[in-house]
Amino acid sequence: MAGHQHLEHGSEDPLYRQIYERFRRAIANGTYAPGARVPSVRNLASELQISRGTVELAYDLLIGEGYLVARGQAGTIVSPSLAPQQVRDSLQRAGTARPVARAPDAATESYPPPFQLGLPALDLFPHKLWASLVTRQARVQSRLFAYPNPAGYQPLREAISAYLHISRGLDCSPEQVFVLPGYRGVTGLLSRTLLRPLDELWLEDPCFPPSRYLFAEMGARIVPVPVDKDGLSVAKGKELAPHARFALVTPAHQSPLGVPLSLARRLELITWAQQNNAFIIEDDYDSEFRYDGRPLPALASLVATGNVLYVGTFSKALSPALRLAYLVVPKPLVARFNEACARLHDGCPVLIQGVTADFINEGYFxxxxxxxxxxxxxxxxxxxxxxxxxxxxxxxxxxxxxxxxxxxxxxxxxxxxxxxxxxxxxxxxxxxxxxxxxxxxxxxxxxxxxxxxxxxxxxxxxxxxxxxxxxxx
Structure with a gap:
């Protein structure tokens, strides 16, 4: 942060708010240009001699209001779509209005690029409401400054459990829900908890490329299984790798072909998994956005045994910048995943989890x-x-x-x-x-x-x- 001046510990403004305002000014005066990387939470906390929780809270506010973008292991950057003059204008008005992205002049200047895959409508995100929920959470939640529960913030786990019960027919307790930092966080936890070297994994062909690379990096032997008008061909999968340990499917909306996995295929897949003690990883990709008819039930709602692991994210429904995904595991595996979370996962920012829980519980979602x-x-x-x-x-x-x-x-x-x-x-x-x-x-x-x-x-x-x-x- 520019100058890294000492914070005013006796000020009426809390420390996180002082950091927040300094970054706004630094962005407005050009010290941090659009796309510039900002200091890590650890480094800034060390330099300012304050807790990491305080810096995380400031960063969460800046991310929630659109000033910063979290890029996972690549670090946190100033939003590439910010115009410093517009930040200056908001500062001069002494308001808390969110920054305004540059209006695109043409396709060569626009952000996101036209036809970008995998992004929700950025103009429809409820920025004002979200900012008010962020501010409310920051004001009332002293626990935001503590280390987060690696398995997820309990109110969010409860909200996800209730939402899935209504929307997808899943009968899962909050303890079965694990909140993770994006799809990569889900694949990492799954792999480190259940995957053994050279375990075979059925993967739809064609597929969502990150699934292929992430599981292969973790040691899985990928078995491409063709997809037809009814979804993944279970018969072909059994022919190619009858004793595979995993099958990764996108049954609601196959990525990228868009076909749903037929009910007959769903039941065939479940039967195969039960007979072979295999796991089905159900990526409920795009199930929220169906325009014609009613969706087929989630695989996880069709089976009472512990064979299906259900994956969802808030990347499409809200924003990929939140880096929030969730994994629902069968009851017999809860203790195993809790242990793995404690060893492998630092937890997601509690502020963002708390805001998301409020957003769901209060009917906004x-x-x-x-x-x-x-x-x-x-x-x-x-x-x-x-x-x-x-x-x-x-x-x-x-x-x-x-x-x-x-x-x-x-x-x-x-x-x-x-x-x-x-x-x-x-x-x-x-x-x-x-x-x-x-x-x-x-x-x-x-x-x-x-x-x-x-x-x-x-x-x-x-x-x-x-x-x-x-x-x-």
Missing amino acids: ARHLKKMRAAYSQRREMVIDSMRATFGGRMQYEDMPCGLNLIASLDDAEDDRLLAQRAKSRNLAVEPLSGRYIEAPPKKGLLLGFANVKSEEKALALARELKVAIEAD
Whole structure:
């Protein structure tokens, strides 16, 4: 922090608030530019000779209000989308208004890049409400300054348990819920608790790439299992690795093809797991955002035995910046996971967990999801209509009733990797569908995120820009 001046311990402003204000000023005067890395919690606490909890609380406030972005092991940085002049304006008004991101001038300047996958609608995040909940938690919770429970903040575990009971039919106690720092935190805890060297793991083909790399890094032997219109082929999995110890599936909305795992396949998978004493890792990917019909029940709600480990995150429903995920484990494994958490996991920031618990318990989360579903349904249709108007019959659009992405399917003669590379050269964050395959014959297509396309005019402009990009020599 600029100057690292001593804090005023006798001031009416608490220490965390002084740190918070100093960072706001440092960002406003350019000491910390957008994207600049800030000191680690440990280093700043040591330099200022204060507790790490105090610095964490200040950082949590700054993250919650959009000034900083947590990047896990890569550290914490100033939000790349901040405009220092707008921070200065907010300081001059002596208010607590959140910073305002730069308005994008064109695709080459915008953040996030158009068609970015895996992001919720940043413009729909309830910043004002969230900031008020952050302030309230910081004022009333003295426990925020203590070391967090590695398994998770109890009120949040209770809130998640109640939410899953209503929304996904899971009969789980709060003690079965473990709160972790993002999807990487989930895979790390799972692997270190249950995975043995060279254990075989069925993985959908095509797949969500981080799943493949994270479990492989932990020592799993990945067994790619083809996906068809009914989801993962259990019969093919049994043919390839009949005694695999794990099966990782995205049954609500297969990533990236978007097909749900049929009920027959779900029951077949559960039967295989029970007969082979195997674990099913259920990544309930995008289950919150279904636009047509009712979702099939979660796998974990269909089985009373201890074979299914249920994974969810708040990255899509709220924001990936929160770095909050959760793992629901069978009752017989609770003690084992508690022990592993105590050894391996420092816990997530209690302030963010407390705010999220309040957000769920006070009904804001349910209302937020309802608002987001309506907005995403509209934005999806805008993007599809604009793509059809621009590309005609060159692309076909998969009917995916769930999620935040589209697949624009191409003829097999097309090189989707080349087209995606051309799009990225113009800052359009398009990905090739074929790049998600491991061994199965790949389908050709472009993966497009639609969550941050806010208007028909923007959708049409982006479709035209994509056409120019992919038709360039």
